[in-house]
Amino acid sequence: MKILITGGAGFIGSHVVRRFVLNYPNYQIYNLDALTYAGNLENIADIEEQPNYTFVKGDITDAAFIDNLFQTEQFDGVVHLAAESHVDRSIKDPLAFVKTNVLGTMNLLNAAKSIWEGAYAGKRFYHVSTDEVYGALGAEGLFTETTSYDPNSPYSASKASSDHFVRAYGETYGLPYVITNCSNNYGPNHFPEKLIPLFLNNIIQNKPLPVYGDGNYTRDWLYVIDHARAIDLVFHEGKHAETYNIGGFNEWKNIDLVKLLCAQMDQKLGRPEGASAELITFVKDRPGHDLRYAIDATKIKNELGWEPSVTFEEGLQKTINWYFDNPEWLANVTSGAYQEYYTKQYEED
Ligand code: NAD
Numbered sequence: 001m002k003i004l005i006t007g008g009a010g011f012i013g014s015h016v017v018r019r020f021v022l023n024y025p026n027y028q029i030y031n032l033d034a035l036t037y038a039g040n041l042e043n044i045a046d047i048e049e050q051p052n053y054t055f056v057k058g059d060i061t062d063a064a065f066i067d068n069l070f071q072t073e074q075f076d077g078v079v080h081l082a083a084e085s086h087v088d089r090s091i092k093d094p095l096a097f098v099k100t101n102v103l104g105t106m107n108l109l110n111a112a113k114s115i116w117e118g119a120y121a122g123k124r125f126y127h128v129s130t131d132e133v134y135g136a137l138g139a140e141g142l143f144t145e146t147t148s149y150d151p152n153s154p155y156s157a158s159k160a161s162s163d164h165f166v167r168a169y170g171e172t173y174g175l176p177y178v179i180t181n182c183s184n185n186y187g188p189n190h191f192p193e194k195l196i197p198l199f200l201n202n203i204i205q206n207k208p209l210p211v212y213g214d215g216n217y218t219r220d221w222l223y224v225i226d227h228a229r230a231i232d233l234v235f236h237e238g239k240h241a242e243t244y245n246i247g248g249f250n251e252w253k254n255i256d257l258v259k260l261l262c263a264q265m266d267q268k269l270g271r272p273e274g275a276s277a278e279l280i281t282f283v284k285d286r287p288g289h290d291l292r293y294a295i296d297a298t299k300i301k302n303e304l305g306w307e308p309s310v311t312f313e314e315g316l317q318k319t320i321n322w323y324f325d326n327p328e329w330l331a332n333v334t335s336g337a338y339q340e341y342y343t344k345q346y347e348e349d
Contacts, residue, residue, distance in 0.1 A: 001122075002028045004075045006060060006108065007082030011190050012128070014043035015228040016079060021053045023232065028052055030073060033082065034059040037087035038270045044331055053217065060104030060127045070111035077124045078112055079235060080105065086193055087132075087155045091287060094154035101158035118174065125177045126235050127166040131220070131245065133181060137342070143181075144296045145243045147200035152288045156224045172242050178238040180231065183245040183295045187224030187315065188322040192334055196316075199258060200323055201330060203265045203276045213285040215255030218292040222248035223315035224265045233304050236329040244304070247295030253282075268320055 001024075002137050008017035008031030021029045033039045047053055058065050060082050080167040084090065084103050090097045109125065118121050134143040135150030149164075169175040180309055190197040230246045237245060252260075262276035269276075299308045310318070321328060 001076045002030065002073060003077045003079065004030045004032055004073070005079045005081065006032045006079075006243060007039070008041055009035055009039035009041055009055075010085070011038070011187075011194075012023070012185055012224055012227055013081040014040075014185070014189050014225065015224050016081065016231050017044055017053075018047050019228045020079075021047045021186035025052055028054070030054045030075070031060055032056045032060070036084075038085065039330075040191075040333060041191070042332065044100055047304075049242050052104075060107055061099050063110070065106045065261065066107045067113045067114065068221035071196055073173065074115055074123060075112070077126070077235065078108060079126045079128065079231065080108055081128045083159070088193070089287065090153055090158070091245045094158075094260055097154050097158040098161075100159045102234055103302065104159045105162035105182065106165055108163060108177065109165040113169065113173055113175055116175070120174060121146050124240075125166065125169075125175055126231070127163060127177065127179045128231065129159050129163050129179055129181045130156065130310045131181050131183045131247065131295050132290070133163060134293070137292045137326050138296055142294045142296035144244060145181075145245055145299055152290055154337070164237070166256070167241075176240045178234055178240065179243045180238075180246050180300075181295075182227055182230070183248060183293060185222055185224045185227050187319050188326075189239070189329070190224070190319075192330065195254070195257075195328075196261065196319065197323065199261055200320060201334065203279060204280065206270070207274075208281040209258060209262075209279045209319075210281055210283040211258060212289060215253065215257060215258070215280075215282065216291070216292070217254045218251055219257075219287060220247045220249075220251050220295050221257070221308050221312055221315075222250070222308060223312075223318070226310065226315075229309070230300060230306050233306050234300070237287065237304055239303075244300040245297050246296050246300060246306075247297040248308050248312065250295065250308070251294050252312070253293075258315070260321075264316055264320055266315075268324065271303075291308050337340050 009014040
């Protein structure tokens with residue numbers, strides 16, 4: 001089997017690529033990534049010599065390139081993760097999100113449809129998506145697979161749109177697909193523009209911890225390696241034309257999460273209890289900020305037997321340990337372009 005994984009140099013994609021390459025030596029795994037600011041080959045340096053692994057640098061928005069790649073390689077399956085993924089960036093530059101997340105997905109769908117030509121046995125197009133497509137919840141309730149889409153940010157609107165196109169290609173052309181919508185991930189290799197690695201890095205450097213609004217925004221959190229396990233399972237055992245929600249059964253208000261992170265970091269750094277929490281600063285809210293996301297992951301649990309393998313406290317500790325064990329990774333990604341972005345985002349407003 002020849003499988004194309006897109007976005008495999010990014011945060012989640014790198015864990016998925018590693019899992020597929022190491023667990024399935026009989027598969028040929030192609031990792032297609034444009035290496036944007038978020039793509040980093042260091043994330044997968046440990047597997048680059050594996051005989052069943054090939055890296056392809058390329059852009060999913062380039063239709064001719066994508067067509068040619070599919071015609072040459074004749075992939076049997078696609079696991080599509082490449083995306084612009086950061087909500088704050090989508091507010092500043094929505095069109096970039098339409099290009100990559102919508103047009104890029106269309107190019108992959110068209111290329112898959114064209115090589116498979118209706119002979120769909122053994123083929124699969126897997127779109128990795130987010131729970132943010134469902135919009136915001138009040139204090140009660142959970143997103144299920146039948147919750148209506150109601151995206152609020154340009155990021156979630158672009159992911160919702162790409163989900164719809166995947167489903168439409170299934171309905172219209174019979175393309176065999178599966179979609180998963182997952183809650184917030186955290187763990188090793190997370191780019192430090194996202195909350196947990198950003199704050200972890202700021203605590204190390206004694207910099208302020210910018211918490212949006214009053215800190216009451218609530219998210220469900222999942223350890224990234226558990227997400228990769230779920231993707232592996234759904235790719236192999238998920239039903240055609242189905243959606244599965246993936247979540248950690250693990251809701252946290254931002255402010256409580258930050259306090260837990262501060263407490264674990266105080267211990268790790270040998271600082272007095274409460275020292276890191278003094279860095280918490282409340283900053284101007286993000287426009288259109290969704291109050292609460294919470295996911296009901298019962299379907300994947302009941303139908304495929306998937307559950308998170310670590311508690312949040314364990315996952316957070318593993319994450320902190322990983323960042324301490326990999327200081328060069330953090331130093332490399334926080335230099336250059338990212339520093340400029342950070343200054344614009346949090347220090348000039
Ligand atoms: P990421 O930003 O860390 O990685 C995205 C990767 O895609 C990068 O390697 C980047 O170089 C690549 N890429 C971007 N534009 C590209 C293009 N035009 N052509 C080819 N490659 C391109 O993202 P992530 O957090 O790992 O998310 C991966 C996927 O999972 C996304 O589709 C995202 O919507 C989804 N998702 C993320 C989360 C989360 O918490 N991070 C939760 C649910 C779903």
